Amino acid sequence: MSYLADVAALTRKDLRVELRARDTLPAMLLFVLSTLVVFHFALPTGTADDAAYGLLWVAIVFTALLGLARAWVPEQEHGVLDGLVLAPCDRSAIWLGKTLATLVFLLAAQVVALPAFVLFFAPLDATALAGVLLANLGICAVGSLMAAMAAAGRARELLLPLLLLPLVIPLVVGGVGAAISPEGERYLLFLGLYDGVFAVLSWASFEYVVTE
């Protein structure tokens, strides 16, 4: 299907751009590791393990924010976004390509961050990891759209966290719940619901955000 081919071409493009520019991913990696170390000093001794899971999710959210803030920068340089919008492809394909690429970067950062977390703080079981994966989807889906909205205005670095944080709260609940609750599956189901609803909403509304 040509739609998927378009998405593939766009995702490939984003990965290639990042590979050349090499600015976002190293920053995300370093940021998440530094944040985890800061958390060690922020948690007094005797704090329950559970608190650490909460902080893991704070680290994930803010690392994602860092990546998302840079997500549309290649399209802002030289006005490329106009070029993409003018192309005959579906505008939602632009969103999907960007979401998938951001997802890859977030996963790449987590490949380092999660083992570091287990090393520094507490173990992560399968449910917790599933929670991370599901929440990644939600953050990237909604985040790509919000980043595009913020990018059109001034003070875009300030605006993105404001737009995104309230939307991310349910994901944090789901993720932390999946990690610490004995009924983790309920939280995974909830994360799936969030992903389904908001991904579809983001997919459908991207067109309206980038066109007039």
Next chain:
Amino acid sequence: MSSPSDPLTSSSPIRSLPFLAAVAAVLMGLAIVLALVVAPEDADQGLSQRIFYIHVPIALTSYFCFGLGAWKALLLLWREDSRYDLESYVAIHQGTIFGALTLITGSIWAKASWGVWWTWSSNQLVLFLVLFLFYCAYFMLRFSLEDGPRRARSSAVYALFGIVLVPISFLAIRLAEDFIHPTVFTREGPQMTGTMFTAFCVSWTAVTFLAYVLYRVELAGKRLDADLRELREALAS
């Protein structure tokens, strides 16, 4: 030159607004009297329970305003008529104001009932806090974008996200009860007697009507501003 909504000849004339405002004032007065004086005192909570007659209608009205804002937003995207942008914005503006009032009255009620200004165990309050933050960001978004179709559409999309966030956040907060903060304070759902129920209904009607009037007033004011600007420009050129 024709404007899409000429206030002097549109179907809902400004002239009726003073009358509507008077009705709203009367209804609110009636509601306050009923809530403070007529309704029987609650056995458990006493005087503080009376806030409930204001707090809950304000909360419900806030939800309604957000819903209205989302509906207008949907119409904007669907019908591509820029008129809906202002209507959506004003509805959300009202919703945010009433949302802030919900938080304030809720806090007062919490202080009166349990002696604390804030508690995480009241799901309604927490939900409102999240929504309040979300809709404050709505205004930041509008502030940072230049006036035009881009701002209207982005605002509309964000408004739609907001209304979808309401049930999702509610679910999240319910789920979070398990591990975030155990429910320390409980509040019985209002088991209302006949008089209490009447007082509540009057209050709800009054607050909703007040919100409606405020919506109309703000909308008319902003439309007049826009029309005035257009006239100025037409005269200048």
Next chain:
Amino acid sequence: MIRARGLEKRYGRRRALAPVDVDLPRDGVLVVTGPNGSGKTTLLRLLVGLAAPTRGSLDVGVDRSRLGFLAHEPLVYRELTALENLDLFGRLYRVAERRERTGMLLERFGLWEARNERVAAYSRGMAQRLALCRTLLHEPDLLVLDEPYAALDEQGAALLDRELDGLRGLRTIVVSTHEPRRLERLATARLALA
């Protein structure tokens, strides 16, 4: 092919384009002139659909796949090479024989040697030449060029002249420019914005 009546654009209080009428038949060449701030770029963006008119009607007889737009900015990715950029846009525009066409255009505009270098390393003139390649890649029926000579170097400008001469009568073209004399020989219609 293009028909506009009372086309106007404002951003809030700021008026970017005063009401204008446009009539351009197929294969015509419209030259748009006017001082800075008169709305040339705005008009062109309205024509291609990147902006929506505040007032007035606009009817453009082609859809996005048959439209080519050359803007002030090159609209190409800095971090990708010329080949990669054209490959991407070639895919998005479903260009037949993408590789051949890409190679031919790069050669025609003197970018073949630099095809594997990133756009970030290009001069402004080279980037704009690449932008021209991108615009012509899918053989659009309607070409919209926004002050094309402004960012092109001499070599590029000469190549563009040659290209436009070759396309005359075969494509519908809209060009905005500060040098109307250069396009005098091609113009079938003129529009001066105030």
